[in-house]
Amino acid sequence: MDKVSHVLRNGWNWIKLKFLALWHFLFRRKSDEPEFYDPEAMASKKASGTLPPQQQVVHKVIMVGTGGVGKSALTLQFMYDEFVEEYEPTKADSYRKKVVLDGEECSIDILDTAGQEDYSAIRDNYYRSGEGFICVFSILDMESFEATNEFREQILRVKNSDSSVPIVLVGNKGDMRDQRVVSAELCRQRAEQWGCHYVETSAKRRENVDKVFYDLMREMKRRKGGSQAQTGIDASASSGRKKRSGIKKHCTIL
Amino acid sequence: MYTLSAGIWEKFFKKKDYYVVIVGLDNAGKTTFLEQTKSHFVKDYGVLNPSKITATVGLNTGNVELNNTCLHFWDLGGQESLRELWATYYDDANAMIFVVDATRSDLFPIVASQFKEVMANEIVQNIPVLVAVNKSEMEGAAAAAEVRMLLEDDNHRSDLAVLPVSALEGTNIERCVHWIVRSLASQPLYL
Numbered sequence: 041m042d043k044v045s046h047v048l049r050n051g052w053n054w055i056k057l058k059f060l061a062l063w064h065f066l067f068r069r070k071s072d073e074p075e076f077y078d079p080e081a082m083a084s085k086k087a088s089g090t091l092p093p094q095q096q097v098v099h100k101v102i103m104v105g106t107g108g109v110g111k112s113a114l115t116l117q118f119m120y121d122e123f124v125e126e127y128e129p130t131k132a133d134s135y136r137k138k139v140v141l142d143g144e145e146c147s148i149d150i151l152d153t154a155g156q157e158d159y160s161a162i163r164d165n166y167y168r169s170g171e172g173f174i175c176v177f178s179i180l181d182m183e184s185f186e187a188t189n190e191f192r193e194q195i196l197r198v199k200n201s202d203s204s205v206p207i208v209l210v211g212n213k214g215d216m217r218d219q220r221v222v223s224a225e226l227c228r229q230r231a232e233q234w235g236c237h238y239v240e241t242s243a244k245r246r247e248n249v250d251k252v253f254y255d256l257m258r259e260m261k262r263r264k265g266g267s268q269a270q271t272g273i274d275a276s277a278s279s280g281r282k283k284r285s286g287i288k289k290h291c292t293i294l
Numbered sequence: 295m296y297t298l299s300a301g302i303w304e305k306f307f308k309k310k311d312y313y314v315v316i317v318g319l320d321n322a323g324k325t326t327f328l329e330q331t332k333s334h335f336v337k338d339y340g341v342l343n344p345s346k347i348t349a350t351v352g353l354n355t356g357n358v359e360l361n362n363t364c365l366h367f368w369d370l371g372g373q374e375s376l377r378e379l380w381a382t383y384y385d386d387a388n389a390m391i392f393v394v395d396a397t398r399s400d401l402f403p404i405v406a407s408q409f410k411e412v413m414a415n416e417i418v419q420n421i422p423v424l425v426a427v428n429k430s431e432m433e434g435a436a437a438a439a440e441v442r443m444l445l446e447d448d449n450h451r452s453d454l455a456v457l458p459v460s461a462l463e464g465t466n467i468e469r470c471v472h473w474i475v476r477s478l479a480s481q482p483l484y485l
């Protein structure tokens with residue numbers, strides 16, 4: 041049964057991939073201009089002198105949580121639509137990728153940490169470089185939930201007890217709710233106590249994965265004070281052309 | 295019509311070829327990385343004894359096929375006098391692997407300035423770059439996160455990954471190659 045679903049999923053992914061390729065082949069080839077290089081916008085940026093032509097906002101996110109809760113799975117699912125069934129412990133992988141957030145181009149930098157760190161001096165150092173944190177536990181594992189408090193304390197300690205540092209609490213493995221150990225009520229309470237969002241995800245089924253990163257990045261952006269132009273969520277559903285005009289609009293405001 | 299269908303045929307069913315250039319200081323482990331990659335992905339590949347690997351002067355190549363994709367690796371020499379040659383391979387490169395020896399923190403300033411130089415190239419700025427933090431199995435090797443901070447760069451516009459590896463033991467090699475394949479096909483995310 042598992043095999044059948046695996047084959048089906050692979051097939052579906054293949055079709056998706058081919059379809060995407062076809063789409064790009066048919067519609068994107070004409071535009072020689074690279075999609076995200078907008079000379080006009082760049083020029084206006086340069087003129088206003090706020091940003092050098094190529095520099096852009098980078099949002100630095102750190103994934104924390106005990107081993108095996110799905111930090112890597114969430115990261116890879118978010119960035120590459122991929123889920124790996126077998127568990128490979130992470131050491132400290134880091135990724136950067138281009139994101140268009142509310143019609144505005146930026147980069148996300150994700151540091152995917154190991155569950156148990158032994159050298160804490162280095163860890164403090166890279167926690168310090170983080171601007172937003174995703175604190176993950178598994179709803180099937182009470183211990184991983186308990187540990188989230190400790191991770192938050194470490195973050196706050198490094199951030200000089202600045203409790204406004206953007207954190208999202210994530211309960212992963214939501215596809216297995218029938219076996220849940222950590223009640224939804226408990227999760228909600230903790231998020232309230234922390235003053236942050238709680239999101240329940242399934243890295244496996246790609247449920248709420250985008251929401252986690254979207255919520256966090258918006259908050260980070262707000263903190264950086266770069267959010268006068270709010271094009272809203274509907275930007276994500278609009279066409280490429282519209283997106284580009286969105287970027288333009290924002291840059292002229294800048 | 296013919297060209298269109300031929301184009302579609304090519305797009306879907308022909309293997310896609312990508313060129314991946316491997317650079318980094320001498321003795322970082324580039325050649326070992328390539329040998330390890332070949333032994334993971336090429337069937338019946340006779341692994342070269344690591345002690346037989348000597349400093350690269352010319353160019354080592356290797357081809358790896360997976361998921362309808364063919365990766366052609368170019369492993370270049372990392373000695374100082376050979377570094378000027380790297381740029382001659384950028385024109386045709388679709389991705390880059392930059393290998394760092396994590397045990398030689400004394401060389402990190404040079405690594406950082408080399409990386410900056412590499413990143414100044416406009417082609418490199420627009421292709422996926424994987425930083426392989428090598429020899430991570432050794433005691434006292436720098437953490438990948440540390441190397442990450444060393445290589446901060448604002449010019450790069452494509453995907454970047456910094457992964458700890460051991461070319462000698464083969465740790466994380468598969469993850470690196472999968473990342474390359476994924477990032478070659480990936481688009482910016484719209485949120």
Ligand SMILES: Nc1nc2c(ncn2[C@@H]2O[C@H](COP(=O)(O)OP(=O)(O)OP(=O)(O)O)[C@@H](O)[C@H]2O)c(=O)[nH]1
Nearest residue numbers: 320321322323324325326349350372429460461462
């Ligand atoms: N401990 C350890 N040693 C490694 C690892 N990878 C490579 N080495 C050793 O590092 C030395 C240099 O490896 P090479 O692969 O020849 O280095 P290179 O980057 O190709 O060097 P050039 O060709 O001169 O640019 C060899 O003695 C390898 O055995 C590793 O992961 N761990």
Ligand SMILES: Nc1nc2c(ncn2[C@@H]2O[C@H](COP(=O)(O)OP(=O)(O)O)[C@@H](O)[C@H]2O)c(=O)[nH]1
Nearest residue numbers: 107108109110111112113125127213242243244
């Ligand atoms: N059922 C289910 N399994 C998951 C989910 N996310 C991760 N896993 C599995 O949990 C294991 C650990 O995941 P991983 O991302 O490596 O955990 P990390 O140590 O926190 O990075 C792997 O075997 C994953 O396949 C999920 O949402 N649902």
Ligand SMILES: [Mg+2]
Nearest residue numbers: 111112129130
């Ligand atoms: Mg992990």
Ligand SMILES: [Mg+2]
Nearest residue numbers: 324325349350
């Ligand atoms: Mg070599």
